[in-house]
Amino acid sequence: MPLRATVRNRIRQQIVAGTLSPGARLVERNLAVELGVSRVPVREALRDLVAEGYAVDRATRGIAVRDYPAAEIDELFEIREALEGVLLHRALAGLPDGGAAELRHCLDEARSALDAGDPVAAVAANARFHEVLAAVAAGPMLRGMLLGIRDRMRWLLRQHGNPAQMHAEHEALLDAIISGDRPAAEQMFRQHLFTSRAAVTEFAAVDQPSGADHAMGAGR
Numbered sequence: 001m002p003l004r005a006t007v008r009n010r011i012r013q014q015i016v017a018g019t020l021s022p023g024a025r026l027v028e029r030n031l032a033v034e035l036g037v038s039r040v041p042v043r044e045a046l047r048d049l050v051a052e053g054y055a056v057d058r059a060t061r062g063i064a065v066r067d068y069p070a071a072e073i074d075e076l077f078e079i080r081e082a083l084e085g086v087l088l089h090r091a092l093a094g095l096p097d098g099g100a101a102e103l104r105h106c107l108d109e110a111r112s113a114l115d116a117g118d119p120v121a122a123v124a125a126n127a128r129f130h131e132v133l134a135a136v137a138a139g140p141m142l143r144g145m146l147l148g149i150r151d152r153m154r155w156l157l158r159q160h161g162n163p164a165q166m167h168a169e170h171e172a173l174l175d176a177i178i179s180g181d182r183p184a185a186e187q188m189f190r191q192h193l194f195t196s197r198a199a200v201t202e203f204a205a206v207d208q209p210s211g212a213d214h215a216m217g218a219g220r
Contacts, residue, residue, distance in 0.1 A: 007035055008045035015054050015065050016154045022067035026055055054151075076152060077197055083146055084130075088189050091137040091177045099136035103174050106132050110167045122163035127154050129170050161199050169195065 001009075011031065014020045026046055032039045046063050049055040056066045068076070095103075106129040113121035130153065134146045146153075157166075169192045176185035 003037060003041040004044040004048070007031075007037055007041045008048045010035060011045055011049060012052075012054055012151065015049075016151050016158070018155075018158055020065050022065050024065045025061075026063045026065065073156075073200055076149070076156060077193065079149060080153065080156070081193055083142065083149075084189070086142055087134060087138055087146070088177075088185060090139065090142070091133060092180060092182055092185055095177070096136055100174070100178055102132050102136055103129060107167065107171055107174065110163065110170070114164055114167060119163050122167065123158050126163055126166045126170060127157040130157065156200060157196070161202065162195075165195060166192075 011020070011026065020026070026049075028039045028042045028046065031042045031046075035042070046055060050057050050063060054066060055063050057063050106125055110122050110125035110129070113119070113125055131150065134143055138146060169188060173185060173188045173192060176182075176188055
């Protein structure tokens with residue numbers, strides 16, 4: 001993989017994971033030191049991240065991790081509802097052999113993390129549940145569409161401040177899918193969207209970007 005792509009992927013992963021928070025400055029020389037590379041691939045990677053929508057170029061103030069305005073969060077939820085609604089329909093038609101076990105494994109990982117008092121790992125396991133559901137239930141076209149918003153969905157799902165609630169909803173949703181209970185699955189799907197949206201709204205209200213430099217550096 002070209003160095004530019006490697007650097008871009010590592011910075012993107014930190015943005016999606018929340019290590020680099022909205023509003024944090026992405027500084028070439030400090031990122032270069034952190035990642036052990038020259039400034040050239042960092043500069044190229046930052047251009048890519050701006051083009052992809054993960055960062056913004058604030059002209060004289062430099063490049064920073066972007067935040068999501070309320071209108072764009074609304075749009076992302078609309079896209080999620082539409083695509084995952086199709087995904088739910090396909091899942092209710094029947095999971096492939098081993099599909100239910102893969103999803104149960106995600107739930108077990110989330111439960112173990114919750115029991116260990118590790119909410120970060122629990123949130124990550126909850127996010128994987130959605131990705132595994134797409135992997136086992138979506139057709140190639142739907143899978144490709146979901147892949148197109150995968151990183152934004154990861155960011156979205158990591159804003160959920162109550163991983164135990166998300167885990168409980170995933171358990172109920174999977175039980176309804178496996179039993180073929182369409183009304184229960186659709187009701188839980190709507191509930192899950194509602195609680196996720198409320199969590200993101202709450203997160204946005206208390207975590208407004210300050211524009212301060214991230215620990216990775218200051219100055220461009």
